[in-house]
Amino acid sequence: MKRLFTLALGLGAGLLVGAYVVRQLDAAQQAVAPTNLAGQAGRAAGGLTEKLKAAAAEGRIAAAEREAELRASYPVPTIRQALGG
Numbered sequence: 233m234k235r236l237f238t239l240a241l242g243l244g245a246g247l248l249v250g251a252y253v254v255r256q257l258d259a260a261q262q263a264v265a266p267t268n269l270a271g272q273a274g275r276a277a278g279g280l281t282e283k284l285k286a287a288a289a290e291g292r293i294a295a296a297e298r299e300a301e302l303r304a305s306y307p308v309p310t311i312r313q314a315l316g317g
Contacts, residue, residue: 262268302308
């Protein structure tokens with residue numbers, strides 16, 4: 233009876249561990265599937281694009297502010313003034 237119990241316990245543990253390993257391998261296989269990789273790359277590129285757009289906008293604002301400071305400090309004529317108009 234003791235051997236039968238030990239056999240059943242070992243088989244049950246083996247089945248549980250086996251099922252867990254199979255699930256983990258299946259999840260890993262799906263994570264590297266071409267469609268999932270393409271989706272991940274697209275999301276990463278989209279996030280990078282948004283960051284670049286925000287950085288460019290901040291750069292334009294900073295450049296405009298600096299230009300206004302320089303124009304206030306130095307008498308720089310406008311194009312119209314420089315061309316005599």
